[in-house]
Amino acid sequence: xxxxxxxxxxxxxxxxxxxxxxxxxxxxxxxxxxxxxxxxxxxxxxxxxxxxxxxxxxxxxxxxxxxxxxxxxxxxxxxxxxxxxxxxxxxxxxxxxxxxxxxxxxxxxxxxxxxxxxxxxxxxxxxxxxxxxxxxxxxxxxxxxxxxxxxxxxxxxxxxxxxxxxxxxxxxxxxxxxxxxxxxxxxxxxxxxxxxxxxxxxxxxxxxxxxxxxxxxxxxxxxxxxxxxxxxxxxxxxxxxxxxxxxxxxxxxxxxxxxxxxxxxxxxxxxxxxxxxxxxxxxxxxxxxxxxxxxxxxxxxxxxxxxxxxxxxxxxxxxxxxxxxxxxxxxxxxxxxxxxxxxxxxxxxxxxxxxxxxxxxxxxxxxxxxxxxxxxxxxxxxxxxxxxxxxxxxxxxxxxxxxxxxxxxxxxxxxxxxxxxxxxxxxxxxxxxxxxxxxxxxxxxxxxxxxxxxxxxxxxxxxxxxxxxxxxxxxxxxxxxxxxxxxxxxxxxxxxxxxxxxxxxxxxxxxxxxxxxxxxxxxxxxxxxxxxxxxxxxxxxxxxxxxxxxxxxxxxxxxxxxxxxxxxxxxxxxxxxxxxxxxxxxxxxxxxxxxxxxxxxxxxxxxxxxxxxxxxxxxxxxxxxxxxxxxxxxxxxxxxxxxxxxxxxxxxxxxxxxxxxxxxxxxxxxxxxxxxxxxxxxxxxxxxxxxxxxxxxxxxxxxxxxxxxxxxxxxxxxxxxxxxxxxxxxxxxxxxxxxxxxxxxxxxxxxxxxxxxxxxxxxxxxxxxxxxxxxxxxxxxxxxxxxxxxxxxxxxxxxxxxxxxxxxxxxxxxxxxxxxxxxxxxxxxxxxxxxxxxxxxxxxxxxxxxxxxxxxxxxxxxxxxxxxxxxxxxxxxxxxxxxxxxxxxxxxxxxxxxxxxxxxxxxxxxxxxxxxxx
Numbered sequence: 001x002x003x004x005x006x007x008x009x010x011x012x013x014x015x016x017x018x019x020x021x022x023x024x025x026x027x028x029x030x031x032x033x034x035x036x037x038x039x040x041x042x043x044x045x046x047x048x049x050x051x052x053x054x055x056x057x058x059x060x061x062x063x064x065x066x067x068x069x070x071x072x073x074x075x076x077x078x079x080x081x082x083x084x085x086x087x088x089x090x091x092x093x094x095x096x097x098x099x100x101x102x103x104x105x106x107x108x109x110x111x112x113x114x115x116x117x118x119x120x121x122x123x124x125x126x127x128x129x130x131x132x133x134x135x136x137x138x139x140x141x142x143x144x145x146x147x148x149x150x151x152x153x154x155x156x157x158x159x160x161x162x163x164x165x166x167x168x169x170x171x172x173x174x175x176x177x178x179x180x181x182x183x184x185x186x187x188x189x190x191x192x193x194x195x196x197x198x199x200x201x202x203x204x205x206x207x208x209x210x211x212x213x214x215x216x217x218x219x220x221x222x223x224x225x226x227x228x229x230x231x232x233x234x235x236x237x238x239x240x241x242x243x244x245x246x247x248x249x250x251x252x253x254x255x256x257x258x259x260x261x262x263x264x265x266x267x268x269x270x271x272x273x274x275x276x277x278x279x280x281x282x283x284x285x286x287x288x289x290x291x292x293x294x295x296x297x298x299x300x301x302x303x304x305x306x307x308x309x310x311x312x313x314x315x316x317x318x319x320x321x322x323x324x325x326x327x328x329x330x331x332x333x334x335x336x337x338x339x340x341x342x343x344x345x346x347x348x349x350x351x352x353x354x355x356x357x358x359x360x361x362x363x364x365x366x367x368x369x370x371x372x373x374x375x376x377x378x379x380x381x382x383x384x385x386x387x388x389x390x391x392x393x394x395x396x397x398x399x400x401x402x403x404x405x406x407x408x409x410x411x412x413x414x415x416x417x418x419x420x421x422x423x424x425x426x427x428x429x430x431x432x433x434x435x436x437x438x439x440x441x442x443x444x445x446x447x448x449x450x451x452x453x454x455x456x457x458x459x460x461x462x463x464x465x466x467x468x469x470x471x472x473x474x475x476x477x478x479x480x481x482x483x484x485x486x487x488x489x490x491x492x493x494x495x496x497x498x499x500x501x502x503x504x505x506x507x508x509x510x511x512x513x514x515x516x517x518x519x520x521x522x523x524x525x526x527x528x529x530x531x532x533x534x535x536x537x538x539x540x541x542x543x544x545x546x547x548x549x550x551x552x553x554x555x556x557x558x559x560x561x562x563x564x565x566x567x568x569x570x571x572x573x574x575x576x577x578x579x580x581x582x583x584x585x586x587x588x589x590x591x592x593x594x595x596x597x598x599x600x601x602x603x604x605x606x607x608x609x610x611x612x613x614x615x616x617x618x619x620x621x622x623x624x625x626x627x628x629x630x631x632x633x634x635x636x637x638x639x640x641x642x643x644x645x646x647x648x649x650x651x652x653x654x655x656x657x658x659x660x661x662x663x664x665x666x667x668x669x670x671x672x673x674x675x676x677x678x679x680x681x682x683x684x685x686x687x688x689x690x691x692x693x694x695x696x697x698x699x700x701x702x703x704x705x706x707x708x709x710x711x712x713x714x715x716x717x718x719x720x721x722x723x724x725x726x727x728x729x730x731x732x733x734x735x736x737x738x739x740x741x742x743x744x745x746x747x748x749x750x751x752x753x754x755x756x757x758x759x760x761x762x763x764x765x766x767x768x769x770x771x772x773x774x775x776x777x778x779x780x781x782x783x784x785x786x787x788x789x790x791x792x793x794x795x796x797x798x799x800x801x802x803x804x805x806x807x808x809x810x811x812x813x814x815x816x817x818x819x820x821x822x823x824x825x826x827x828x829x830x831x832x833x834x835x836x837x838x839x840x841x842x843x844x845x846x847x848x849x850x851x852x853x854x855x856x857x858x859x860x861x862x863x864x865x866x867x868x869x870x871x872x873x874x875x876x877x878x879x880x881x882x883x884x885x886x887x888x889x890x891x892x893x894x895x896x897x898x899x900x901x902x903x904x905x906x907x908x909x910x911x912x913x914x915x916x917x918x
Contacts (some may be wrong), residue, residue, distance in 0.1 A: 003110055007042045007172040009103035012085040014038055017109035019164075023083050032168065033058055034078045041089060041099040049098040051123065070314060073321075116143050116160050116202050124158055126197050127206070128601060134157075136213075137259070141166040146209065155195065155209035155214045167203045169279050170196070173663075174205050175252065176278040183249045184655055189242045191262065191276045210274040211264030214339075218258070218348045225346060230369065232343045235263075235271060237388050240336060242275045244384040247329050248659035254327035255280035256335035257316045258348045276532035315351055319375050332375040333384060337372025340387075344369070364390075364397050390625035392617050396595070496524050511551065514543030525562060526677065527755075528719060528762050534562045550590050552909045553583040557597035564604045564760060566798060576601055592629045596622055596636065603643050608803075612651045638664055638678040645685045654692035661685045676713060680706045684727050696735045703728040719762065722751030726769055736887050738777035764793040768808040775811055776887075780818035787812040806837040810847075813854055822861025828853055845888065849878045857895045866898050872896040 004016040011024045019035050021028045030038070036058045040049060054071055075097060079086030090098045124130040130147040136157070143160045162169050177193045184190065195206040211217075212871040219226035224232070237767030239261055246253055253260075255277060262274040318334035321327060342348045352373055357366045368390050374380050381387045382838045389396070521536030530744050537559040544552035556579030563572035576598070583594040603618030622640040630636045641660055648657035664682035671679040683706050690699035707728060710721045725744035732741035749770050752763035798805060809828050816825040829851065837847050856871030876892045 003107050005042075005105040007103045007105045008106045009042075009088065009101060010085040012082055013658050014042065015108060019370055021081070023081075023085060028081050030078070030081055032097075034081065037074055037078055041097060042103055042105075045101065045103055045252055048092045048098045050093050052096075054096060070317075070363040093485050116162050117141060118145060118160060118202070125160075125204070126200075130156060130158075130844070132749070142169065156192075157207040157209055159205045162201050162203070167198065170203055170205050171198060173277065173281075176281050176283070179283065180249065180278065183251075184245055188272065189238065189409050191274055207276075210262035210276060210756055212262065214258035214261040214263050214273070215348050217263045224343070224348070225867070228345065232346075233394070236336075236340050236343050237391055238273050238386040239275065239339070240384050242273070243332060243336060244388065245653075245655060246281075247332070247384060248655050249283070250329075251278075251283055252327045252329065253278070253281050253332050253335075253639045253910075254321075255316075256332055256339065258339065261339075280327075290810055290893055317752070320377055328377065328381045329383065333372055333380050333387060334374075334377075336384065336387065337369055340372060340391075341369045357819050362394075362398075364394060364401065366640070376671060382616040384896075385620065386624065386627075389620040393621045393624055396621070467637060472720045480806065495520060495527075495529075505826075510543040511549060513554070514540045514551050517543065518551060518558070521555065521558060525558065528760070529756060530566050530761060533567075534559065537562060550583075550594060553579040553586070553594050554597065556582065557594070557601045560601040561604060563674060564601070564608050568798075569605060569608060572605055574602075576605065586833040592625060596625045596629065600639060600643055601623065603647065607643075607647055607650060612647055615647040616644065616651070619647050623880065634674045635668065635678065638674060638682060642681055642685055649685075649688055649692060652692065654689045657692070658686060658689035661689065664917075671709065671713070676710060680710060680720060680724060684724060687727065689733065691731050691734060698729055699731050700728065700735075717751050717754050719755035722755065722766065723762070723886060725751070726766055729769065729773055733773060733776055734885075736776075736885060738773060741773045742770075742777060745773040759793055759797070761794070761797050762798065764790050765804060768794070768811070769806070771808075771815070772811045775815045775818065778818070780815050783815040784812065784819070787815055800831075801833055801836050803836050806832055810837065810850070810854070811859070817854065817861065819859050820861050822858040825854065826862065829858060845879055845882050845884050847881070853895075856899075857892070860895055860899050868895075872899055 006016070007014045012021065014021045016035075016039055021030055021035075021038070024383075037054065040054060040057055051071060056905075058074075059070065067351065073093075073508065077090060079089055082089075088100045090100050092098055107426040118132055118135070120132055120134060122132050124132060124145075124147050127147075129151060130149055133146040133148055133155075135143060135145055135472035141161055141163055145158050145160065146155060147158055148155050159170060159173070161167050174193050174196050177191075180190060181192070186192070191210045192208045192421060194208055197204045197206075200584070227235070243253060243256065253275065256275075260274055260275065260277040263271055264274070266272050278550040316338050317827075318331035321331050325331075337346075338352060341352045341356060341360075343352055344365055344700060352369070357370070360366050360369070368387065371379065371381055372387055381390075517536045518540035521533045521540060524530075524533035524536060537555045540555035541552055541559065544555065556575050560572045560576045560579065563569070563575060579594075579601075580598055583591060583598065599618045599622035603615045605613035606612070606618060623644055626633070626636045626640045641664055645657045645661040648654075648660060661682055665686060669679065669682070683702050687699040687702040687706075690696070690702070703724060706724045707721060710718060710724055714720060725748040729741040729748065732738070732744070745766075749763065749766040752766045756762050767786050767790035771790060772784045774780075774786060775783035787808055791812060794802065794805045794808060809832055813825040813828040813832075814820075818830065832851070834848065834851070837851075852871050856868045856875060859868035859871070872892060872895055876889070876896055879889055879892060902917065
C-alpha cells in the first residue's frame with residue numbers, strides 16, 4: 001500500500017488522494033502527467049531527480065518513444081500552473097530537476113500497489129467467456145490485450161488499468177468513442193466500444209478486434225514491401241479520410257501513429273484501415289456537446305486545463321505540441337505527414353530527418369510531405385482533405401510538371417545554342433550564327449506579337465459586339481420606351497427574343513456570334529430552361545471554329561451539364577471527351593480553368609451514373625484546383641463545394657456532406673455577394689445533410705428560411721421558390737407529415753409550370769413529387785393521375801431508362817397497390833430497370849427490398865398468396881433491420897397479416913380470385 005500525502009508549500013496545497021491542487025485557495029486543474037510529475041518532485045524535495053527517472057516514472061520511458069522535449073514542456077506547464085510557487089522547481093543543467101524547499105506533508109490515504117497480473121491463457125476478468133491471448137502494448141499503467149471467445153472464433157481487445165488516473169484515461173477514451181459513434185455512425189474504419197468495466201480493479205474497456213496495427217503489419221515481407229506506390233498512397237488516403245471525418249465533428253485525435261492505425265482485408269481482398277485510440281483526443285468546440293447529446297459524458301475539450309498536450313508519441317508529435325501548445329487540426333496533419341513519408345519510403349520506423357527529401361524521387365510528393373511536416377503550423381495544409389486531394393490529383397500534377405519542365409528545357413536548349421555560337425571562332429561565323437538565331441527569335445517574337453494582336457483584336461471586337469447586343473437586344477427589349485419593346489416582359493421571354501434577334505444579325509463574325517450564344521446559354525441554364533440552353537451551347541460550339549479559341553471547350557463543358565441534367569448521359573460523355581481533347585490543344589495558361597470545368601462535369605456525370613467514389617474524387621480535384629487558380633471566384637467555390645456535398649450525400653456520408661457545405665454559409669457570403677441561387681443551394685444542401693442525420697426539425701427550419709427569403713427577394717412565382725418548396729415537402733414527408741407536405745408540393749408544381757413551362761423537366765419532376773406526397777397522404781386516385789401524367793412527360797423528355805422515370809414508375813405501382821390494382825402494379829414493376837433505379841437517389845431502405853415488398857403486395861392482391869408470403873416475410877425482416885419508418889412497416893405488415901390468414905378476405909372484393917388461386 002503506497003501512502004498518499006497532502007503537501008503544503010507556500011500558498012499551494014497538493015492533495016494526492018483527491019487528487020487536487022489549490023493555489024491561494026483557488027483550485028488549479030492539472031493533467032494526469034503533471035500531477036504525477038509534481039508527486040515525484042515533492043516526494044524527493046531537495047534532491048535532484050534525473051531526467052531519465054522522471055521519464056521512466058511518469059511516462060514509462062522504457063516502453064514508449066518519449067523525447068526529453070516532452071518533459072521540458074510538462075515542467076514549464078507545471079510551473080505556470082503553480083504561479084509564484086513554481087519557482088521552487090529548479091532546472092539542474094545536465095542532470096534533471098529539483099524541488100527546492102521543504103514542504104510540510106500529512107498522510108491522507110493510501111493507494112493499493114495492486115498490479116494487473118494478467119497472463120496469456122487466463123480468463124478475462126469479469127468476462128469468463130473470453131481468454132487472454134497476447135499483450136499488445138503496456139504503458140503508463142495501461143495494458144492492451146487481445147482475447148478470444150472460448151465458444152466461437154470471435155476476437156476482442158481489452159484495455160486494462162489498475163489506478164484512478166489510468167481509469168480516467170479509459171473513461172475519457174470510451175466517452176469520446178461514444179461521441180464519435182453518435183456523430184459518424186457505425187463505420188468499418190472505426191473500432192466500436194463493446195462494453196466497459198469501471199466498477200472494480202482491474203478497470204477495462206472492451207473493444208472489437210480490428211486487425212494488426214500498421215507497424216506490425218508492415219514488417220511481413222509480403223505486406224508494405226509488396227505494395228506499389230499507388231497502393232500505398234491509396235492506403236494513406238483511406239487513413240486521411242477517417243481523420244478528416246473526425247475533424248468534422250470536430251475532434252482532434254492528437255496521437256496519430258502507426259500503432260493507432262489497424263489494418264485488415266476486406267471481402268474483395270483489398271486492404272482497409274481503422275483509426276483507434278481516442279485516449280489523447282479532444283473535442284475542439286465544447287458547444288457541440290449538447291448537439292451531440294453527450295453532455296452527460298463530461299468529455300474533455302481541447303484547450304481546457306485538464307488536457308495533456310504531451311501525451312502523444314514524439315516521432316509523430318508536431319513541434320508546437322512538445323513546446324506546450326494544445327493539439328490542433330494542423331498538428332494532426334503533421335502526424336499524418338510523417339506517416340505519409342514512412343509509407344512512401346516503405347519503412348514505418350524511419351524519421352524524416354535532415355535530408356529525407358533525397359529518399360523520394362517524386363518532387364511533388366516531396367513538396368506535399370514537406371508542407372505537411374513544416375515546422376510552422378501556419379505553413380502546413382489547412383485541412384486533411386486538402387492534403388488527400390493533392391495526392392488524388394497526383395497524376396494530373398505530374399503531367400503539368402512534365403510540360404513545364406519540357407518548356408524550360410527547350411528554353412535552355414536555345415540559350416545553349418546562343419552561348420556556343422558566341423564561343424566559336426572565327427568571329428565572323430559567330431556573328432553570323434548569332435544573327436541567324438536573333439532573326440529566328442525575332443520572327444518567332446513577331447509571330448507571337450501578331451498572334452497576340454489578332455487575339456486582342458478578336459476580344460475587342462467581341463466586347464464591342466456583345467456590348468451592342470446587350471444594349472439593343474436584351475436591355476433595350478426591357479425598356480418600355482424602346483421600339484418593339486414588350487411591357488412587363490419576363491426574363492425568359494426577354495432571352496428568347498434576344499436569341500431570335502441574334503439569329504437575324506449577319507454582320508457579326510462567327511467567333512463573336514458563338515460567344516453571344518454561349519452567354520445566352522448560360523442565362524437559360526440559370527433559369528433551368530435546358531432545351532434553350534442546349535441549343536445555344538451547340539451553336540457556340542459550332543461557331544467556335546478556331547482550335548486556339550477556348551470558347552469551344554467552355555461551351556462543351558456547359559453542354560455536358562445540360563445533357564447530364566436531362567438524362568442524355570452517353571451523349572454527355574461524348575461531348576465531354578471532345579471538350580477535353582480541344583482543351584488539351586490550347587496554350588498551357590488557359591488549361592487550368594478548363595480542367596476545373598472538366599472535373600465538375602465528370603463529377604456530375606459520375607454522380608448521375610451512381611459512381612459515387614469517382615464523383616467524390618472529381619469534386620475534391622475541382623475544389624483543390626479552384627483554391628489554386630481561382631481562390632477569389634465565389635461562383636466556382638460554391639459549384640465545387642456543392643458538387644462535393646452532393647457526392648458525399650449520395651454515399652450517405654452526411655457528416656462529410658455537412659462539413660463540405662458549412663463554410664459556404666459563413667456571414668461574408670451574403671445573398672447579394674454570391675447570388676440567390678448559390679446562397680440558397682448551400683442552405684438547401686446543408687438541410688439535406690441534416691435530414692440525412694435525422695435532424696428533420698432543424699432541416700425544416702433552414703428550408704423555410706430559404707423559401708421566405710426567396711419569396712421576398714424574387715417574388716412568389718420564381719422557380720427558385722418552387723425548388724426550395726420541393727425540398728421542404730421532402731423533409732415533411734420524411735417526418736410522416738404528408739398532409740403538411742401537400743401545400744408546398746402543390747405550390748412547387750404551380751411555380752415550375754409558370755416559370756419553366758408545363759412540359760419542362762423540372763415541372764414534370766415536381767408533378768411526380770406531388771404524386772408521391774398524395775400517395776403517402778392516402779389520396780390514391782389523385783396520386784395515380786399525377787404520376788401517370790408525369791411519367792408520360794418524363795419518358796418523352798428523357799427516355800425509359802432514366803433513373804427519375806424509374807422512380808416515378810415505382811411510386812405509380814405503389815399508388816396502384818393502394819387501390820388494390822395488383823395486376824396493373826405488377827405490370828409496372830415488371831418494366832422497371834433495377835440498375836437504373838439503383839441510381840435514382842438516396843433511400844434509407846434499399847430499392848431491391850422495396851421492390852420485393854411491392855411485388856409481394858401485388859401478388860397478394862391478385863390472390864397468389866403462396867407466392868406473396870416469402871416475399872413479404874423477407875421484405876419485412878429486412879425493412880425492420882434497416883430501420884424503416886413506422887408507416888412503411890405498417891403497410892408491409894398489414895399485407896403479411898392478410899397473406900398469413902387463410903380466412904381473411906382480400907381488402908378489395910372486386911379483385912378476389914384474380915390470378916392463380918392460393
